Every structure is written in C-alpha cells, then in structure tokens.
Amino acid sequence: MLAKTIPFNQPYLANALPHIACAINKKHVSGNGYFTKKCHAYFRNLYARPTLLTTSCTVALEMATLLAEIGPGDEVIIPSFTFVSTANPFLLRGAKVVFADTMNEYPNLDVDAIEGLITPRTKALVCMHYGGVACDMEKLTALAAKYGLMIIEDAAHAILSYYKNQHLGTFGRFSTLSFHETKNITSGKGGLLILNQPEDISRAEILWEKGTNRTAFHRNETQKYEWMDLGSSYLPSEINAAVLYSQIEEINAIQKRRTTLWQNYYSGLLALETQGKIRLANLPDYATINGHLFFMECDSQKTRDRLIADLRKKGIHSVFHYLPLHESPFFKCKHDGRPLNNSVRFSERIIRLPLFYELKNKEQEYIIETIYNCL
Ligand SMILES: *Cc1c(COP(=O)(O)O)cnc(C)c1O
Numbered sequence: 001m002l003a004k005t006i007p008f009n010q011p012y013l014a015n016a017l018p019h020i021a022c023a024i025n026k027k028h029v030s031g032n033g034y035f036t037k038k039c040h041a042y043f044r045n046l047y048a049r050p051t052l053l054t055t056s057c058t059v060a061l062e063m064a065t066l067l068a069e070i071g072p073g074d075e076v077i078i079p080s081f082t083f084v085s086t087a088n089p090f091l092l093r094g095a096k097v098v099f100a101d102t103m104n105e106y107p108n109l110d111v112d113a114i115e116g117l118i119t120p121r122t123k124a125l126v127c128m129h130y131g132g133v134a135c136d137m138e139k140l141t142a143l144a145a146k147y148g149l150m151i152i153e154d155a156a157h158a159i160l161s162y163y164k165n166q167h168l169g170t171f172g173r174f175s176t177l178s179f180h181e182t183k184n185i186t187s188g189k190g191g192l193l194i195l196n197q198p199e200d201i202s203r204a205e206i207l208w209e210k211g212t213n214r215t216a217f218h219r220n221e222t223q224k225y226e227w228m229d230l231g232s233s234y235l236p237s238e239i240n241a242a243v244l245y246s247q248i249e250e251i252n253a254i255q256k257r258r259t260t261l262w263q264n265y266y267s268g269l270l271a272l273e274t275q276g277k278i279r280l281a282n283l284p285d286y287a288t289i290n291g292h293l294f295f296m297e298c299d300s301q302k303t304r305d306r307l308i309a310d311l312r313k314k315g316i317h318s319v320f321h322y323l324p325l326h327e328s329p330f331f332k333c334k335h336d337g338r339p340l341n342n343s344v345r346f347s348e349r350i351i352r353l354p355l356f357y358e359l360k361n362k363e364q365e366y367i368i369e370t371i372y373n374c375l
Pocket of ligand 1: 057085086128157179180189190191
C-alpha cells in the first residue's frame with residue numbers, strides 16, 4: 001500500500017511560473033504577443049503550415065467549421081467514440097452529424113464502414129486519433145478524394161505522433177490540437193488550429209480576432225481595423241501562451257518519458273493478455289505512439305468496473321473513457337438507430353491507467369503488480 005493515492009493525471013507545470021512572470025513583466029497579456037509568437041514559430045516549423053493558438057481545441061474545431069462553411073443542409077461523418085467537442089461545433093452551425101463506428105481492433109474510426117454513410121449532402125469526414133494513434137489516413141484521404149470531401153482532424157491527443165512518417169494534424173484541410181491539462185503538453189486550457197492550405201490563414205486570422213482584421217492592422221497592413229466577417233474571441237492570453245511555451249521547451253523530455261511509461265505498461269501487462277484476461281492496444285503498423293494515454297480492454301463491463309473499484313481501494317485512480325455519443329441523452333433520439341457495436345464495446349470495457357510525466361517507476365510497478373493481484 002502506498003502512502004498517497006496515485007492520481008490518474010497530474011499536470012507538469014514546473015517551469016511555468018518564470019514564463020508567466022515574464023509575460024506579466026512585458027505588460028501585454030491579452031494575447032498575440034511575445035509568447036504567442038514563440039509558440040506560433042515552433043508549430044509553424046514543426047508542421048510546416050500556418051497555425052493559430054486558440055483558447056481550446058473545442059473552439060479550434062468551431063473555427064474549422066466556420067472556415068469550412070459547414071452549415072444547415074450539410075452532413076459530416078464523425079466517430080461515435082470520441083469527445084463531445086468533435087461533434088458540437090457542427091451542430092452549433094446547424095449541420096447534421098452522422099456517427100460512424102470504430103474498428104474492431106482499435107478504437108479509431110473504421111474507414112471501411114463509412115462509404116455507405118456518404119450522401120450528396122456530406123461535406124466532411126472527421127477523424128480523431130485515439131490515444132495519439134493514427135487513423136488509416138491513406139484510406140481516408142482516398143475516400144475523401146473519391147467523393148470530393150474535406151477531412152477535418154481532431155488531433156487533440158496526437159501531438160508528435162505520425163501516420164507512417166507524416167505528422168498527425170497535417171492531413172486534414174483543418175486540424176486541431178488540445179492543450180487541456182489532461183493532454184501531453186498544456187497551457188491550462190488551450191488549443192491549436194493547423195491550416196493545410198496557406199490561403200486559409202487570412203480568413204482564419206479574422207475569425208480569430210472577433211471578425212476583425214486586427215491581426216493585419218498590427219502588422220501595419222491596414223490603416224484601421226474593422227469588422228470584416230463572423231468571428232469570436234478565439235485567441236488565448238499571453239499568460240496561457242507563456243505556460244504553453246514552458247512546455248514546448250521541454251517537449252522532448254515529456255514525450256520521451258510518457259512513451260517510456262506507455263511501453264513499461266505494455267510489456268508489464270503483456271502476460272495478462274497472453275492469459276486471455278485483457279486485450280492491450282492493437283496498433284496498426286502505420287501508426288506510432290506518443291504516450292498520450294494507456295488503456296486496456298477488459299473482458300466485460302463488469303470486470304472493468306470492478307477493477308476500477310479495486311484499484312481505488314489500493315490507492316490507484318484509474319478511469320473509463322468516452323461514452324458513445326450516438327447513445328448519449330442529447331443525441332439518442334437524433335441517431336438513425338444503426339448499432340455501432342465496437343464503439344459501445346470499447347466504451348464498456350476500456351480502463352485507462354495513470355500516465356503523466358512525473359509518475360515514478362516505483363509507482364508504475366506498484367500499479368502493474370496491483371492489476372495482476374486484482375485480475
Ligand atoms: C480534450 C479533447 C478535446 C477538447 O479539448 P479542449 O482543449 O478541452 O477543448 C476535443 N477532442 C478530443 C478528442 C479531446 O480528447
């Protein structure tokens with residue numbers, strides 16, 4: 001037994017304070033200042049595309065929906081096994097959401113199962129890379145091309161992870177990352193919009209600044225700034241950008257540690273899979289891991305719920321994950337009734353284990369040992 005509970009997540013913010021102090025000392029904290037520019041430069045270089053920091057991944061998806069001009073009469077195909085933020089932005093614009101199932105082997109969008117859902121009204125295919133593991137992007141890209149559809153990537157989990165050698169977040173016409181405190185790097189709350197087509201940046205900057213051309217004005221490209229388009233308050237404060245930059249400076253160490261912890265869990269729990277007691281993530285060969293989350297699949301919901309409760313008693317905080325969106329109280333009556341069995345199965349059986357930068361080897365060994373005792 002440990003002296004303290006092992007939390008499921010603990011944000012690593014060691015070097016945030018000096019950066020926050022620096023942002024405050026610059027006496028410009030409302031956003032788009034020194035640290036925002038540093039973050040933009042990092043992501044511009046990483047993705048070789050224009051990017052915009054946002055106050056969350058959720059609003060980055062709202063920006064994507066506006067930029068894509070998705071609205072009433074349009075349909076988008078979305079996995080059911082994802083967070084509500086993948087779906088809400090489209091519904092907020094009056095579009096219709098059509099939920100798709102995940103693969104049997106891994107809780108990512110089943111690209112083979114979506115062609116039959118495409119109608120003349122379909123405008124976009126939306127994918128989410130669960131746990132930072134790539135969806136089948138070649139297949140998805142081919143399907144999108146065949147029907148002239150746009151891909152939007154919810155890459156909230158997927159920083160520094162790849163499909164073959166290409167960064168996740170660079171396939172979609174619009175892609176988004178999250179810097180919520182549960183993600184690999186955090187700004188407290190924050191997100192990123194990645195633009196695949198450089199010409200989208202001028203409109204994106206306007207939406208970002210409440211529909212005004214203020215960003216261009218600050219670059220001395222216009223005499224005054226005016227209301228040009230729809231928009232909202234999507235840009236984060238310099239304080240958030242400063243926190244994010246403190247994490248960017250340590251991103252290699254963070255990714256390395258999280259990936260090591262992921263691999264330790266995998267090798268440590270492999271014998272349980274061999275014994276048929278659990279299923280570990282079955283990674284497609286085109287995907288990489290980035291240590292965003294570690295999950296395993298129990299043989300039933302009952303076993304999963306009992307394991308969470310038993311681990312709790314031993315001071316370990318583990319958690320389940322997404323509830324299928326097509327069965328949610330909000331959407332149930334809007335769904336067309338198709339069963340999405342893999343989404344439901346993963347939802348019932350997945351358990352996620354503590355995984356964060358400062359998790360100690362000793363703690364992880366204790367977690368693995370306790371799982372063996374419980375199962
Ligand atoms: C965390 C998360 C989001 C939302 O991120 P915020 O930055 O909190 O808005 C969206 N989609 C997925 C898949 C997520 O995991």
